[in-house]
Amino acid sequence: MFWITLIVGLAGTAVALALAGKRVLFLVKLFKSGQPAPDRVASVKRDPKGDIEGQVTEVLGQKKLLKWTVAGLAHFFVMWAFFLLITVYLEAGVALLFGLDVHIPFLQDWGPIGFVQDTIALACAAGLLTFAIIRLKNAPAKLGRKSRFDGSHTGGAWVILFMIFNVVWTMFFFRGVAEATGNLGYGKAAYFSYWVGTWFDGLSDHTLEILESVGLLLHIGVALAFLVIVVNSKHLHIFLAPLNVMFKRRPSGLGAAQPVMKPDGSNLDFEEADPDEDLFGRSKIEDFTWKGFLDFATCTECGRCQSQCPAWNTEKPLSPKMVILELRDHAFAKAPYFLATEEEQAAFTDEQKLAMQVDKPLVGEDGVIHPDVLWSCTNCGACVEQCPVDIEHIDHILDMRRYQAMIESSFPSEAGVMLKNLENKGNPWGMSEMKRLEWVEELDFEVEVVDEKLPEDVEYLFWVGCAGALEDRAKKTTKAVAELLHIAGVKFAVLGPMEACTGDPARRLGMEYLFQGMAQQNVETLNDAGVKKIVATCPHCFNTLANEYPQVGGHYEVVHHTQLLADLVDNGRLVPVTPIEENITYHDPCFLGRHNKVYKQPRDIMAKVPGVKTQEMHRCKDKGFCCGAGGARMWMEERIGKRINTERVDEALETNPDTVSTACPFCLVMLGDAINEKKSAGEAKESLEVVDVAQLLIKSIKGEATVAAAAE
The missing domain is CATH 3.40.50 (Rossmann fold)
Known part of the structure; x- marks a missing residue:
């Protein structure tokens, strides 16, 4: 019986590893074909402590998932079952190779280990039941687009739940028979396995030996089948999530929009850009970086991003989840073509190219991503905040916008007026720069206006912003903040006509070269004035000045007015x-x-x-x-x-x-x-x-x- 079990087990293992290995090699080749992203590797080298913290809190601690308490706890137990039950498979491997009565000292005879194994397996089963209830309650067929699973591959999810259930029951079957034969060394500590063992009381030794071998092969076979399914499904995140967390961007909050980069990782200088070599955003799937491909393959299809998206919640076509899934499916479909040599590509038939979506545009009415999807995004960051595996949806949407805006000049027509106003007047409304100081005339005290240099006794430059200076409702906030700073005795000054839009609207639209020009001009103005500390009332200006201007040489201590005012209140000023x-x-x-x-x-x-x-x-x-x-x-x-x-x-x-x-x-x-x-x-x-x-x-x-x- 031992030799039959060994031969069947090894043969099944060889076949499963061959199939899984083939898929893994394809994925590695796909990821390596992506554009370079040297900043991702550099960030890990710069901040290894941050990577360890990310793995502990997000991967092991399930920090983001536990925000959704019930589903989070269920996933927590299932994930830890995945980790802890590796010890059971180690035991199964020893039994397969060396015999059912062979044990690893300590690992297979210390009661607390058996107790933990049984407990986490039962917790996993409870988690699976919870998942099943959640999926039935939130089924797309029942709730439509209100279901966060709308658009997900729900059939595949049920297969995975079934396979995990098979892991649990085959484990208890195998261990129960082992207890009946005297081959389970944990005794009553492995309480559930011990109880299952009582089911087999009275069976002959020969029957128990056959059942134990069958249980062993079933348990190993389920794991091998599960492995093949996982590397070909959305549950690839089991292996990829730690990598995606490792190579994520690591700001406090969502951080800056990424600049357009050259292959060596340096920022692209648009004045010296080469249209034949440099990428102005993403025009085809091959243009994405290896981190982009990693993002696509890591998506769990959980729909948390979709459920929080303001566009999706107001009946718009944008679902952050579907953007990632559509890019992933397109990448997998087209990969055999763009990974092939030129000779191999020439040999493909028209039918094969059609199946591989070779000529399908990335963005377009008949493209992978519909323009209405692309332009519905508000960059609010709800998707990135909620994603349990740190996918960076906004980066990918912004990169596709950049190509559409800068190369195709394809964007909503009304945004063109805003861009012309930015270019010609330095603000989205197209008003004269002299109007930037009109709000000052309504105050009963003088406001310092920077001429060339910021006076030495001035602590903060008050960055008023376009809306704060030019929009009537926002001007009320500007005047309130100025009065409060004056009452608190905080010395501040404004740039007045020297201030121009930070360029945030241009950048978020995708017109990166315009943003770069405006940002460089503002940084030059600020640096020449000797500005060190800035207070801003507009969060968009605040974010751009604090997080994005360092990309173009502008390094300042920037606070939002609520931060400064809260501090002044706390200090009694x-x-x-x-x-x-x-x-x-x-x-x-x-x-x-x-x-x-x-x-x-x-x-x-x-x-x-x-x-x-x-x-x-x-x-x-x-x-x-x-x-x-x-x-x-x-x-x-x-x-x-x-x-x-x-x-x-x-x-x-x-x-x-x-x-x-x-x-x-x-x-x-x-x-x-x-x-x-x-x-x-x-x-x-x-x-x-x-x-x-x-x-x-x-x-x-x-x-x-x-x-x-x-x-x-």
Whole structure:
């Protein structure tokens, strides 16, 4: 019996490893064909501690998955079963090679090990049951696009659940028979295996020997079949997730948009760019880096990104999950062609090329990615924040936008007006630079304007931003912040006409060369003025100045106004005294919250204002919902589905607020427009308004008390 078991086991192992090995070699070849990404390797070398932390918290600790408590716990137990039950397969390997009665000292006779093995296997079974319930409850056939599994390969997911279940039951079958034959060394410590062993009481030794061999082969066979299935399915993430976590970008928050890079990892200088050698974004699947291919293959199809996406939640065609899956499927389909030699490519028939999607455009009406999908993205970062395996959806969307914008000149027509205004006037609205100081005339104190050099007694340059200087609603925030800094005795100055747009709208649209030009001009202005510290009211300016300007030589200490004001309140330099008896709900700006992890300070400011009662929306902080303005969407029409700002205001109205507060001029405008529409339709009280937290603070400090409409 031993030799039959050995021969069958080794033969099955050889076949499975050959099949899995062939697939692995294909994947390695595919990844190696991607464009270089030397910065990813360099980041691991620079920060090995960060990599260890990522593996411990995200891979082993399942930090992101545990945000979804029930599903997260289920996955936690299934994953740790995968790790811990390797010891059972080690035991099975010894039994196969050396006999059923051979044991590894300590590993196979110490009770606590058997206890842990049985316990994690049962926890895994409970996790599988939980997954099954979640999938049945959230089935796409039942919920449609409201299901996070809509678009996923649900059939494959059920196969995987079935295979994991097979691992568990064959383990207990094999160990139960081993207990009955006296070959399980853990005794009653392996309590469930011991109990299963009682099922076989009374069987003959010969029958038990046959059953133990069958159980051993079944257990090993299931694992080998599982291996072949995994490397050919979405569950490839079992092996790839640790790699994707290792090579992820490591900012605090989502960080900067990546610059256009040359193959050697240096930033592309557009003035010296070679159209024949340099890539201006991604025009075909072969243009993606090896990290891009790794992202595509790592996707678990869990749909967490999709469930949080503001575009998807307002009936738009963009699903971050489907973008990754469509790119992955296209890469796998086309790989045999672009991995082949020129001679092999010439030998392919037209039918083969059609099957390999050789001539299918990456972006287009009949392309892999539809233009409406590409331009629906607000760059809010919800997808990246929620992804448990650190896929960088925004980077890939932005790279495809870059080629469309810079090479094809294909983008929503209304965005073209914004780009011309940036080029000609230095702001998206096309207003004169002299209008940037008009808000100062409405203050009752003087504001220092930088001539050439920042005066030595000035602590902060106040970066007003285009909206803060030119948009009437945003100017209220600008004046409030200026007054607060003046009251607190903080010396600040502004650039006035010397200030120009940071270039964020151009970059997020994909017009990278315009961004680079504007950024370099601003950095030159700031450096010549000797600027070291900047305070900004616009999260988009804040993010660009703090995270993206270092790419072009601009290194400054940048704070958002809520961070500075919260500190001034804490230090007693600003003292809110007059009660504001209002129910207030706070909207997290995406580029302040998810992109830069500033959640606490705006709430701290409101908490210090007497009388304020805060009520969180059901989607807040890292799960906050976008206003719809990011990703240059502020300057594009929203023609598909429900308006994102309307959806957000509907959520705000559920809290019955007297005021909606925020900390971003774009959010101020978008939410304000939606609130005005609700007022016109009689769906919101006339007194409802949206204000910046700085406006609430100045009201309380200056004694401009307000009375809630509900209390009147």
